[in-house]
Amino acid sequence: MKRVIFSADDFGLDPAVNDAVEIAHRDGLLAAASLMVGEDAVEGAVAVARRNPGLRVGLHIALVEATPVSDPASIPDLVDASGRFPSDMVRAGFRFFFKPGVRAQLAREIRAQFEAFRRTGLALDHANTHKHIHLHPTVARLIVEIGRDYGLKAVRLPVEPGGPVARAENAAAAGGFGAAALRTWTGQLKAMLKRQGMVTNDQVFGLAWSGAVTEARVAALIPHLPDGVSEIYFHPATSLTPKLARTMPTYRHADELAALVSPAVKRLVAAHGIECTSFGELAEATKTRVAA
Numbered sequence: 001m002k003r004v005i006f007s008a009d010d011f012g013l014d015p016a017v018n019d020a021v022e023i024a025h026r027d028g029l030l031a032a033a034s035l036m037v038g039e040d041a042v043e044g045a046v047a048v049a050r051r052n053p054g055l056r057v058g059l060h061i062a063l064v065e066a067t068p069v070s071d072p073a074s075i076p077d078l079v080d081a082s083g084r085f086p087s088d089m090v091r092a093g094f095r096f097f098f099k100p101g102v103r104a105q106l107a108r109e110i111r112a113q114f115e116a117f118r119r120t121g122l123a124l125d126h127a128n129t130h131k132h133i134h135l136h137p138t139v140a141r142l143i144v145e146i147g148r149d150y151g152l153k154a155v156r157l158p159v160e161p162g163g164p165v166a167r168a169e170n171a172a173a174a175g176g177f178g179a180a181a182l183r184t185w186t187g188q189l190k191a192m193l194k195r196q197g198m199v200t201n202d203q204v205f206g207l208a209w210s211g212a213v214t215e216a217r218v219a220a221l222i223p224h225l226p227d228g229v230s231e232i233y234f235h236p237a238t239s240l241t242p243k244l245a246r247t248m249p250t251y252r253h254a255d256e257l258a259a260l261v262s263p264a265v266k267r268l269v270a271a272h273g274i275e276c277t278s279f280g281e282l283a284e285a286t287k288t289r290v291a292a
Contacts (some may be wrong), residue, residue, distance in 0.1 A: 003275045005231040007032040012045035020236035020257045022048045025055045028261035031278045034060035037116035038067040046120045056278040058126035059117045069112040075105040096138045114150040126279035128156035135185045144196045154199040154279035159186035160207040168220035199283045202228030211251030215259040222268040
């Protein structure tokens with residue numbers, strides 16, 4: 001059986017993202033969005049979610065290239081001189097792993113983001129991270145341990161099989177050391193999530209095409225989706241605002257929105273017998289099976 005979750009990241013980052021999420025859910029295939037609780041447009045995103053109760057909203061935990069929820073003075077080892085999370089994920093990853101004091105600050109910030117999400121009053125559908133930093137085992141462990149206090153039941157597994165992407169583009173699958181390392185990290189994350197009883201997807205699409213998940217690419221991918229649960233994640237926006245131009249200058253936000261509302265993509269999904277779902281629906285089905 002093939003199922004797919006159409007989702008959007010960076011909900012709450014910018015009003016143009018919020019508008020696109022609402023359009024894509026109301027008029028297209030978007031089932032879920034992941035909320036950045038520390039960004040300026042978070043209140044507008046919450047209003048969109050309240051107007052659209054069928055939209056499943058999760059927490060997009062941001063620990064790099066983002067604004068913290070905690071007072072920067074309380075997490076000095078996580079932020080730069082401007083009080084924001086820096087972009088150097090490699091350096092951050094080493095410090096998360098080797099420095100207990102940094103890990104304590106990391107736990108404080110992750111809890112603060114879950115707490116900020118709870119204050120919105122929205123049901124927590126899932127969690128994932130900005131730039132997929134939960135591939136780091138320390139980050140993943142803290143998200144699961146802390147998230148349980150807030151009802152977390154589902155986490156994104158950022159593992160993208162190269163075969164379907166290559167067939168969609170009529171190209172050879174990517175390989176090499178980087179691909180092998182990513183498989184190792186995602187394998188470890190998958191095992192940990194399974195041990196902790198978290199619901200997750202089997203594969204994700206959007207990594208290789210980040211910022212350019214266009215209608216043509218999605219249409220080419222649909223016939224090659226593997227069995228199981230696939231998440232296809234997008235970064236839609238109605239326009240390239242100054243903030244988006246500064247943070248994601250090469251992303252084709254409007255084209256990604258067009259893919260989500262494409263009648264052709266919707267027809268392809270139906271023609272291939274693919275069921276659209278969400279993390280919350282998967283968690284509910286798992287709970288029902290366990291109870292039975």
